[in-house]
Amino acid sequence: MGELHNLISIHDLSREDIDMILECAQKMEDIAVKRSKKYSSKIMACLFFEASTRTRLSFESAMIRLGGRVLGFADVAASSAGGKGETLADTIRTVERYADIIVIRHPLDGSARVAAEFSEIPIINAGSGSEEHPTQALLDLYSIKKMRGTIDGLSISLCGDLKYGRTVHSLGMALACYDVKVKLAAPTALKMKPAIIEEMKRAGIEVIQVDTLDEAIEDADVVYMTRIQKERFPDRREYDAVKGKFRLTEPDVKRMKEDTIILHPLPRVDEITADVDSTPQAKYFDQVYNGVVTRMAILDLILG
Ligand code: NCD
Numbered sequence: 487m488g489e490l491h492n493l494i495s496i497h498d499l500s501r502e503d504i505d506m507i508l509e510c511a512q513k514m515e516d517i518a519v520k521r522s523k524k525y526s527s528k529i530m531a532c533l534f535f536e537a538s539t540r541t542r543l544s545f546e547s548a549m550i551r552l553g554g555r556v557l558g559f560a561d562v563a564a565s566s567a568g569g570k571g572e573t574l575a576d577t578i579r580t581v582e583r584y585a586d587i588i589v590i591r592h593p594l595d596g597s598a599r600v601a602a603e604f605s606e607i608p609i610i611n612a613g614s615g616s617e618e619h620p621t622q623a624l625l626d627l628y629s630i631k632k633m634r635g636t637i638d639g640l641s642i643s644l645c646g647d648l649k650y651g652r653t654v655h656s657l658g659m660a661l662a663c664y665d666v667k668v669k670l671a672a673p674t675a676l677k678m679k680p681a682i683i684e685e686m687k688r689a690g691i692e693v694i695q696v697d698t699l700d701e702a703i704e705d706a707d708v709v710y711m712t713r714i715q716k717e718r719f720p721d722r723r724e725y726d727a728v729k730g731k732f733r734l735t736e737p738d739v740k741r742m743k744e745d746t747i748i749l750h751p752l753p754r755v756d757e758i759t760a761d762v763d764s765t766p767q768a769k770y771f772d773q774v775y776n777g778v779v780t781r782m783a784i785l786d787l788i789l790g
Contacts, residue, residue: 490788492602492609496620496656501663504627510783511628511776518779523553528789531585532558533577534612535567535592540752541612541622544777545589545785552782557585578604587789608788616650616718622751623656625780629773630708633747637661643669643702646712646732646757648678650719653751654712658682662689670695671702673728676714699732703742709734709767711750711757736761739768749773 490498499507530549534542538560546556558581562568567577574592578601581588590601591612598611598618613619630637642661644654648670658678661668662685670678670693677695686693696702703709711734719725734748739762742748750758750770762768 492598492611493620493784493788494598494602494609494611494614495618496623496659498620499660504624504660504663507624507780507783507787508628508631510786511624511780512632514779514782514786518548518551518782521551521553525549525552525554525785525789528552528554528587529585530554530556530558530785531581531588532556532560532612533565533581533588533590533592534558534560535562535565535590535597536613538591538612540774540777541591541619542589544774545610545612545621545781547778548781548785551778552785554785558589574600575604578609582607587785610784610788613652616652616655616715618656619652619751620656620660621781621784622653622777623660624784625773625777626653626657626710626749626751627660628780629749629769629776630747632776633769633772634707634745638665640707641667641669641705642708642710643671643706644678644710644712645671645699645702645734647676647714647728648672648712649676650715651712654710655679655682657710659685662686662691665691667692668694669702669706671697671699671732673697673731675724675728699734699738703738703746706742706746709742709746709748711748711754711770713750713753713755713757716755730756732757733759734762735759736765738762739765742767 559565566572587608589610595615595617598614602609747769
C-alpha cells in the first residue's frame with residue numbers, strides 16, 4: 487500500500503489496504519502479549535471532545551504495548567476548547583508540537599478532516615459526529631475474519647440506528663469492498679444514508695432493507711447491533727418515538743444459526759438484553775479486545 491499519513495475515512499483505504507491491516511492485526515496478537523519497544527521514542531496524543539471508554543483506552547493500550555507514550559484529555563471541559571473557547575485549529579496547532587500522532591474524537595461531522603488540514607503530524611479519526619468511525623469498522627472486520635474465518639461470502643445484518651450511528655456508516659462503506667450480502671434493519675426514521683446504500687450497490691453487493699429485527703436475523707451469519715444515538719437527535723420527541731424499538735433477546739438468538747455471531751461496537755443500552763450475553767453467539771465482549779490489536783496495526787502502519 488502507499489504511504490498512509492492520516493486515517494480520516496474508510497475511503498482512505500482500498501480493499502488491499504484493509505486486508506493488509508487485518509493481516510497485520512493478526513500478527514499483533516502475539517506482540518500485544520509479549521509487548522514491544524518499537525515506538526519507545528513516539529508520543530500519541532488522544533484528544534477526546536466526546537465520551538469514550540473503549541476507543542480511547544484501546545488506543546492507549548495499543549500504543550503502550552508498542553512501547554510508546556500517551557498524553558491527552560478525555561473530557562472537553564478540561565481542555566481550553568471547552569473551558570476557554572479555543573478553536574479546533576489552534577488546539578491541533580498546539581498539540582502537534584507535543585506529540586507524533588493525534589487520535590481525535592469530536593461531535594462534529596468533518597472535524598477529523600479539519601484537524602488534518604491544520605496538522606503536520608498524522609491524524610486518526612476516532613469518531614467524527616455521526617459521520618464516520620473508520621478504526622471501529624476495521625476492528626469489526628477483524629472480528630468477523632477472526633471469528634468466522636472469512637468476510638467474503640457472508641450474510642451480514644446491520645441493525646438499529648443506521649442514520650446517526652457512525653460505526654455502521656464506516657462498516658457499510660468497508661463492506662462494499664467485499665463479496666457479501668448486507669441486510670439493513672432500522673426503524674423508518676433511522677434508515678441508512680442513501681449515499682452509502684448506493685455505494686454498496688455500485689460495488690455490486692446485494693443490499694436488502696428490512697423493517698424488523700426478525701427479518702434481519704433470518705439466515706444472517708453476522709448480526710451487528712447498534713445503540714440508538716440519543717445524543718444526536720435534534721428533537722427529543724423523535725428519540726422517544728424510536729427508543730426500545732429494536733431489542734435483541736434470548737428467544738431471538740434461539741432462532742439464529744449456531745455459528746452466527748452477534749457483534750456490537752458498545753456501549754449497549756437496552757438493544758441487547760442481558761440474557762443474550764451467555765449465549766454462544768454473543769461475541770461483543772470478545773470484539774472489544776480486537777480493538778487493541780487492530781489499533782496496534784493501524785499505529786504501526788502510520789508510524790512505521
Ligand atoms: C461507538 C461510537 O462512539 O460511535 N462506540 C465505540 O466507539 N465503540 C458506538 C456508540 O456510541 O453507540
